[in-house]
Structures are given as structure tokens and as C-alpha cells.
Amino acid sequence: MTMTRIKGRSLVEGRGQGSLLWANQGLSFWGGVDPFSAEVIDRHHPLSGQSLAGRVLAIPSGRGSCTGSSVLLELILNGPAPAALVLAEPDEILTLGALVAEQVFNVQLPVLCIGHAAFADLEPHAGASVRIDGEQLLAVDAPDSPWSAEPMARTDGPRTSLSLNARDRALLAGEYGQAAQVAMQLVLRMAELMGASELLDISQAHIDGCIYTGPACLRFAEQLREWGAQVCVPTTLNAISVDQRRWRALGIEPSFGEPASALGDVYMAMGAQLSFTCAPYLLDSTPALGEQIVWAESNAVVYANSVLGARTLKYPDYLDICIALTGRAPRCGAHLDEGRRATLLVEVQYPQEPDDSFWPLLGYHVGLLAGRSIPLLTGLEHSAASSDDLKAFGAAFATTSAAPMFHIAGITPEAPDEASALGGQAPARQLRVTLDELLESWRGLNxxxxxxxxxxxxxxxxxxxxxxxxxxxxxxxxxxxxxxxxxxxxxxxxxxxxxxxxxxxxxxxxxxxxxxxxxxxxxxxxxxxxxxxxxxxxxxxxxxxxxxxxxxxxxxxxxxxxxxxxxxxxxxxxxxxxxxxxxxxxxx
Structure with missing residues (x-):
């Protein structure tokens, strides 16, 4: 029997065992994984048609939708869930889904980050039995060897290494109620995983967790409301899963329409506004350049950061409402100047007289190239891109990448020129996108x-x-x-x-x-x-x-x-x- 042992960073504690399902491409759980069967339904992904149920899923990171955390929670609470997640780099969206399961519902699914080199070493073990035990991963060629799967002890308590102010400590102590206390616990755990040393105040929130993925998301929202949840900053709601006024007339089954509509009502009962749009940047509450906000919904995050110059991370569903309840967010990533600099330089071959399909096609293609890197696009200075063009670009970019923003030289507010977006530093990577390459992505979408x-x-x-x-x-x-x-x-x-x-x-x-x-x-x-x-x-x-x-x-x-x-x-x-x-x- 041969074994490979890897030590990584435990993002969520736990033990799990299953056959290894490995892919060298990020996966969006929303739109990519069925929340009831655990089948990979992203037909562009190498794991398409595979089941995650009972298996150890190894992917570089998540990508795409902020609702991935909600889909993972559905799988954990209602089954069938993966046995564990193994990542090459930390992923906030998937980690948050597992953290909510542990913190709110006392159910553990381990999430382990092992780095890119060790992740590549796992590829030959695809299909083999893999065990996760806290920080340890063991790949075993003999799948029937003994294994003890007793649950690990939980590490409860308000301990944190972050610098907290008096209000933070009061929230953590429960002085603002149980909902705000649990929300603060989750905010702090995610802040530590993200490497933040302190929190910052935010001026507004946009909630993506109002999308109905199944009974778990409604159960989570109702639990917060039962604990007395009330938002403390102006809060808008993303598009929900039904037209709330007309779903019956549209022929939607009550078994779906009623809980989907009820989920929107629960969030409004917490003080959120009746907005129900995935384009909050079209509302009157549009944030200003440099404003610190907390938005979820992948396209909205990318538009806010890139086109408006507001500042938000790509917040997962459930962390969005936790921050709206506390008014405090991790001071890291795209909230900071250094977290907004481009590290990927992309020279674009701009076509003669393109139609409006150019922008979503380019966004889709660049997202595939970018991964988690923030790109700076050049060659588009004379394109006269409209806000609708940038909306279409950003939505497609957010679908295939895990990055929170992009820059376009001469167009987006933080890229008046190449040097500004790069922060005076040389890019880590440089690429050129040609029309021939865009043609391949066109064929992939058609x-x-x-x-x-x-x-x-x-x-x-x-x-x-x-x-x-x-x-x-x-x-x-x-x-x-x-x-x-x-x-x-x-x-x-x-x-x-x-x-x-x-x-x-x-x-x-x-x-x-x-x-x-x-x-x-x-x-x-x-x-x-x-x-x-x-x-x-x-x-x-x-x-x-x-x-x-x-x-x-x-x-x-x-x-x-x-x-x-x-x-x-x-x-x-x-x-x-x-x-x-x-x-x-x-x-x-």
C-alpha cells in the first residue's frame, strides 16, 4: 500500500474520507452544482456530469457566483454533500458555506488549503481514497484500510487575534442581540481566514443570500430573524428566485414559489429594502468612488469595484447579511489600495466596428485567463465603452473568474493609464487576446x-x-x-x-x-x-x-x-x- 501525506491549512476543521475528484479548473457551485443531487451541471467544466456526493473534491478554488456558499450549505444540511473540499488557495465563498454549517447548525465539512504545488501532486491520485483529518491529507491506494471518522471537537468561543473596538467587543458579547453576536462571530472567523488584522465600517450592503437555493437558505434566514436580526446600514436585496407579484400567474409551482417569496419577506423583515435586482448600481443608492461597501452578487461586486470605484470584496452569500447586521467588514483585499492593483496585463486586439456582443465575449474570455488575478486591459482606449458595455463585460468576467474587479486603461476610474492600475509595479503575467482566440470562446458559448x-x-x-x-x-x-x-x-x-x-x-x-x-x-x-x-x-x-x-x-x-x-x-x-x-x- 502506498500513501501520500500532505499537510495544509485547515480553513474549516473536520474529518472526511472519499474517493478523490480532482480538476485543475475552478468551479462555481451556483450554476455549476445541483444543490439537490450534487451533480456538476456546468457543461463547460471538466467534471461535468460527475457527482460530488461522498467524494473529496479537489479544485484550485471556487469561481463565479457568490451564491456558491448557499449551494454548499444546501448540500451539507440536506445531502448529498462532498466528504471534504481540498483547495489550492483559500476561497471565501466555499469556506463560508462550510463555516455557516458549523457555526449555526453544528455540522462539519472539512475545507483544507494545500497550496498549488501539493495540489498538482494530487492529480495522479484521482479516484484513490483520500482522508482529511484537520490539517492532514492522506491519499491511500488501498480504499478499504481502517479509518476512524469520529467527529472532532469544536473550537467554540469568541477568541480572536483581530484588533477590535468597543462596539466590536459589545457585538461579540451579545449586547446587540443573538443574531448580531452570531453574525460577528462569522465575520471575525472569515476576517482571520482572509488575513485581516482589523475591521472597517461600511456604508451600505447588498444581499445576495435572498436567492432561494433550497430549504437551508430559508432555514438560515429564519433563524437569524428568530434571534432578532435587524440590519444597521442601508441594505438592498438582490433579485430573488420568483417575480414576487406574479409568480402564480407565470405558472410557478407553489412548492417553489411560496418559500422563494417567503425568503425575500424574511430579509425585508430584517430591515432590507424591497429592491430585488441583480443590478443595484442602477438604483438611486449607487455608491461613490472610494466608498466602503459590502456587496454580494458577482456581477454587482465587479461593477462596483471596477466601474464605480467603490470598494468591496466578492462577498459570499450569508457573510453579506452578517456584515449588514454588524456594519463591520474585514479590512483587506479590494477594500485597500494594494488589494486593487492589477497583476495581469492583457493587451486586447480591438476589432473594427464590433457589435455589442464583443463586450460579454471579451469578459468571458478574459475571466477564463485571469483566475483570481485582477487584470488590466489595454488596447480599448478608443472603444467608447458605455456603462451597459461594461456591465455586460463585468457579468461575464465574474462568471469565469474569481477576481473582484478589472481595470481597462483609459476607461475605468482607477486606470487613467497603465502605471496607475499596476501601482507602479511590473505585472506578474502579460497576455495578448486576439480575435482568433475570441472566436474560440464564441464557439464555446454557442x-x-x-x-x-x-x-x-x-x-x-x-x-x-x-x-x-x-x-x-x-x-x-x-x-x-x-x-x-x-x-x-x-x-x-x-x-x-x-x-x-x-x-x-x-x-x-x-x-x-x-x-x-x-x-x-x-x-x-x-x-x-x-x-x-x-x-x-x-x-x-x-x-x-x-x-x-x-x-x-x-x-x-x-x-x-x-x-x-x-x-x-x-x-x-x-x-x-x-x-x-x-x-x-x-x-x-
Whole structure:
């Protein structure tokens, strides 16, 4: 019997054993793992179709959605969960899901960080039996050898190495109630894992944990409310999993609609505002340059940091509400100047006369290259990128990367020039993105084999007022194909603006349906027509997630191409001329 023994850093204590499932690519648990079956549903991931149940999952880190912590909690509390997680580098989103299970529900799932070199050494042991015991990992070729799996003793108590002020200590002592006390305990544990030495005050929060992933997320929110939870800073809510006013009319089953709607109500009972949008940067409460905030929802985090110049980490679901209850966040990462510097320099080949699909495609591609590195993009100084372009770029970038932000030289506020974004230091890596490389990502996002389009899905992230105005202009005087449905998601505030401008009436004459409160990452049948085989979207984010979330093949293209498909019921599947290869993407 041969053994490999590795010592790492225990992010969450515990013991576990199972066969090793290894991949050298980060995984977003939201949209990438089914919270009820534990199947990997990210159809772009090398582990697609595999089950995590009872196995030791080894990935470099998480990526993508902040809701990954919620999916992991569902798996831990309701099964089937992995036996343990092994990471090459610390990941706040996945670690937080396991910490909530331990701190709030007294259930342990070990999370171990072993570094990149040891992580690479694990690859030959894929499929072998692996044991986690605190800081120790043991890979054993004989899977039936004896193993003791008694639970480890918990390390309860308010001990911390962080520097705390008087209010921090009062929160920790329970003087502001049990909910705030438990929230502070979680904030401190995460702050220590992140390497912070103290906390800072934040001015506002945006809660992503209001997305319904299953009974565990509602159980968590109701427990906080039972303990008397009340937010202490202005707090907005992300898109929830249903249109709260119309889910019955849309045909949503009560078994899903009722708890999903109730989850939003519980967070509002804690003092959060009824906003229900994944694009909080479109609200009147938009933070200012340099403002310290706590936002969850991956696209919102990236937009806040990159486009607005506000300061937030990529906060996991559940840590967002904990910080809203305490008003205190870890002083580290993108909250600090040094945590916002670019370490990856990306020179982009800018095409002649691109359409609006360029930006989400580029964001998707750069996210795959970046990993956890903050990139600085050059070559786009004369692109005249709009806020909608940057929104589309950021959402796709946040889907495939784990970084909290990006810089674009000459466009984003902290990158007036190359030297500013790099902080006067040489980048750790330099890359060039060519149109040929973007063409490969285009083909990856266009998974549909048939030219048929049964659904056109727009608004991921939620449409802005300018996007709805542009859509109405394209739809004016036309009508959707009888076999094709066009559905648009947006926030209530934007819907009201569009209605007042007459755009909603134009879209409804076309045959479009507008849905508020929820977004495409949470929508399934019957909004997605049960008989539909393919859909089309202009969102790089949804083009990535849809094959796994709703089991449909995808056409990806510009807004104009989406409207043309809605009118004809088909997509020509031609690569746009600006990519330099106007052939059908299946012809290579």
C-alpha cells in the first residue's frame, strides 16, 4: 500500500474520507452544482456530469457566483454533500458555506488549503481514497484500510487575534442581540481566514443570500430573524428566485414559489429594502468612488469595484447579511489600495466596428485567463465603452473568474493609464487576446446545433433603462414569431422608468414579456417553455450557465441578432463579421 501525506491549512476543521475528484479548473457551485443531487451541471467544466456526493473534491478554488456558499450549505444540511473540499488557495465563498454549517447548525465539512504545488501532486491520485483529518491529507491506494471518522471537537468561543473596538467587543458579547453576536462571530472567523488584522465600517450592503437555493437558505434566514436580526446600514436585496407579484400567474409551482417569496419577506423583515435586482448600481443608492461597501452578487461586486470605484470584496452569500447586521467588514483585499492593483496585463486586439456582443465575449474570455488575478486591459482606449458595455463585460468576467474587479486603461476610474492600475509595479503575467482566440470562446458559448430559437432570454444582469429603450427601438413595428417567446428581466425601478417612457407598451405590442424581481439564473419552466430545445441570449453569463441550469442549448449573439431571431424563430448561427470569420460556427 502506498500513501501520500500532505499537510495544509485547515480553513474549516473536520474529518472526511472519499474517493478523490480532482480538476485543475475552478468551479462555481451556483450554476455549476445541483444543490439537490450534487451533480456538476456546468457543461463547460471538466467534471461535468460527475457527482460530488461522498467524494473529496479537489479544485484550485471556487469561481463565479457568490451564491456558491448557499449551494454548499444546501448540500451539507440536506445531502448529498462532498466528504471534504481540498483547495489550492483559500476561497471565501466555499469556506463560508462550510463555516455557516458549523457555526449555526453544528455540522462539519472539512475545507483544507494545500497550496498549488501539493495540489498538482494530487492529480495522479484521482479516484484513490483520500482522508482529511484537520490539517492532514492522506491519499491511500488501498480504499478499504481502517479509518476512524469520529467527529472532532469544536473550537467554540469568541477568541480572536483581530484588533477590535468597543462596539466590536459589545457585538461579540451579545449586547446587540443573538443574531448580531452570531453574525460577528462569522465575520471575525472569515476576517482571520482572509488575513485581516482589523475591521472597517461600511456604508451600505447588498444581499445576495435572498436567492432561494433550497430549504437551508430559508432555514438560515429564519433563524437569524428568530434571534432578532435587524440590519444597521442601508441594505438592498438582490433579485430573488420568483417575480414576487406574479409568480402564480407565470405558472410557478407553489412548492417553489411560496418559500422563494417567503425568503425575500424574511430579509425585508430584517430591515432590507424591497429592491430585488441583480443590478443595484442602477438604483438611486449607487455608491461613490472610494466608498466602503459590502456587496454580494458577482456581477454587482465587479461593477462596483471596477466601474464605480467603490470598494468591496466578492462577498459570499450569508457573510453579506452578517456584515449588514454588524456594519463591520474585514479590512483587506479590494477594500485597500494594494488589494486593487492589477497583476495581469492583457493587451486586447480591438476589432473594427464590433457589435455589442464583443463586450460579454471579451469578459468571458478574459475571466477564463485571469483566475483570481485582477487584470488590466489595454488596447480599448478608443472603444467608447458605455456603462451597459461594461456591465455586460463585468457579468461575464465574474462568471469565469474569481477576481473582484478589472481595470481597462483609459476607461475605468482607477486606470487613467497603465502605471496607475499596476501601482507602479511590473505585472506578474502579460497576455495578448486576439480575435482568433475570441472566436474560440464564441464557439464555446454557442452550443446550439439547431438553428431553431424557441426562447430569447434578455436581462442577465437586469436590463438598464437604456437597454430597454434600445430594445424597444429594435422591436418597434415588428412582432415576435408565433413559436418564439421573448422574455426580458429587469428591476422594478427600471420597469417603472421604461413604462413611463412608453417602452414597455412597445415591447408588449411586439409580444415580449417583462418579468421583475427575478433573473435568468433563477428562472426555469414554465417561463422557459417546456418544449423548447434551444434559446438565444446576449448575455455571456447566461450563455455559460443555461445549459446546466435549464438543460437547453444556447445561441449567443448581439441584441440585434436576438431580436432578429425573435422575429424569425431562427438564428443563422453566423459568426459576426467583426470576428474576422463570417462562416457558420459549426463549419470548422
Amino acid at each position: 452550443s446550439a446545433e439547431s438553428a431553431e430559437v424557441s426562447l430569447v432570454a434578455l436581462g442577465n444582469p437586469h436590463c438598464s433603462a437604456t437597454e430597454l429603450a434600445r430594445l424597444a427601438e429594435l422591436c418597434e413595428g415588428h412582432h415576435s414569431h408565433p413559436d418564439t417567446t421573448l422574455v426580458v428581466t429587469c428591476g422594478r425601478a427600471v420597469h417603472e422608468q421604461a413604462a413611463a417612457a412608453g417602452h414597455v407598451a412597445t415591447l408588449e405590442r411586439f409580444g415580449a414579456r417583462l418579468i421583475t424581481d427575478t433573473c435568468w439564473c433563477m428562472l426555469g419552466e414554465p417561463v422557459v417553455p417546456p418544449g423548447a430545445r434551444t434559446l438565444m441570449t446576449n448575455s455571456g453569463k447566461y450563455a455559460h450557465y443555461a445549459p446546466g441550469l435549464v438543460g437547453r442549448q444556447v445561441h449567443f449573439g448581439s441584441l440585434t441578432a436576438c431580436v432578429e431571431a425573435a422575429c424569425s424563430g431562427r438564428n443563422a448561427r453566423a459568426v459576426p463579421a467583426w470576428l474576422g470569420n463570417p462562416q457558420p460556427h459549426g463549419s470548422h
